[in-house]
Amino acid sequence: MGNPGDRYAGTRHNIGFEVGRALAERWDLGRPRKRFAGLLAGGRAGPGGPRVAVLLPQTYMNEAGRSAGPARGSLKLPLERVLVLHDEIDLPFGEVRTRVGGGLAGHNGLKSLARELGGGDFARVRIGVGRPDTTDPEIVSSHVLGRFREPRPEVEALVDRARDVAEAIVTGERAP
Numbered sequence: 001m002g003n004p005g006d007r008y009a010g011t012r013h014n015i016g017f018e019v020g021r022a023l024a025e026r027w028d029l030g031r032p033r034k035r036f037a038g039l040l041a042g043g044r045a046g047p048g049g050p051r052v053a054v055l056l057p058q059t060y061m062n063e064a065g066r067s068a069g070p071a072r073g074s075l076k077l078p079l080e081r082v083l084v085l086h087d088e089i090d091l092p093f094g095e096v097r098t099r100v101g102g103g104l105a106g107h108n109g110l111k112s113l114a115r116e117l118g119g120g121d122f123a124r125v126r127i128g129v130g131r132p133d134t135t136d137p138e139i140v141s142s143h144v145l146g147r148f149r150e151p152r153p154e155v156e157a158l159v160d161r162a163r164d165v166a167e168a169i170v171t172g173e174r175a176p
Contacts, residue, residue, distance in 0.1 A: 001086040001109050004058040012129035013144045015159070016085035017056050019127065022163040023170075024054045032056065036074065038067040045170050052170060061109035065116025072117055082122040083169055083176070084113060085162065089140065091128030093150055096162045098169065098176040099124050123169060123176035127162045 002008065002017030024032070024041045032039035032054070042053040053075060057067030072082060080100075090105065091097060101121040104110040114120035132143045148155045168174035 001061050001064050001084060001113075002056065003060050004056075008145070010147050011145055012087050012089075012148060013061060015087045015127045015129060015162070018159045019085045019125070019162045019166060020054045020056055022159055023052075023166060026163065026167065027052065029054060034058075036067050036071040038071065040071065045167065049171055063112050064109045065112035065114070068113055069116030069118075079117060079119055079122055082117060083125065083166060084110070084122055085125045085166060086110070086127065087129045087144060088126035089129055089131040089144060091126055091130075093128055093130035094154065094158050094161075095128035096158070096165050097126045097128075098165060098174075099126065100176045125162055125166045125169070125176075127158065 002014035008014050027043060027045050027049070029041035029043040029052070032041040036055065037059050038055045038057040040053055040055050042051070044050065045052045053071070055068060055071050057064040059066045068082070086107070086109065088097070100123050104114060104120060110120070113122065129144065132139050134140070165174065169176050
């Protein structure tokens with residue numbers, strides 16, 4: 001999950017897009033096509049691997065379901081085959097955790113996905129981007145919509161870790 005456009009590139013909120021792109025590159029899925037109000041690339045997760053599709057919704061994160069719901073329907077995917085990659089401010093920067101279902105923690109993008117996918121029991125890769133030392137909504141919003149302050153090599157290592165976790169789930173090497 002993420003937000004479209006150059007304005008949001010490199011922000012904490014777009015870490016899901018970075019991981020999705022890294023998966024598409026690793027699997028050599030080719031150039032994404034505009035479909036389902038998003039950018040969709042499909043193919044196989046490596047030679048002989050399972051069929052996959054990487055969707056980067058272009059609806060803005062809070063309406064990601066408007067892209068993911070129709071894609072799921074068209075591709076005839078059961079909900080348990082949907083894997084969502086997203087930023088998680090409740091995890092320290094650099095931590096990567098997985099889960100199936102669970103609370104939506106006020107995350108409007110996850111709420112949109114649950115609504116449009118027909119339920120919240122999809123797998124998630126939660127990518128820790130850290131939380132500022134305040135609950136002030138404006139500061140928290142600025143934090144997630146802001147660029148990383150951590151050194152780029154640390155951000156790249158986080159993307160690599162999240163990509164590896166996501167790939168292991170997709171290929172069945174790891175349960176969510």
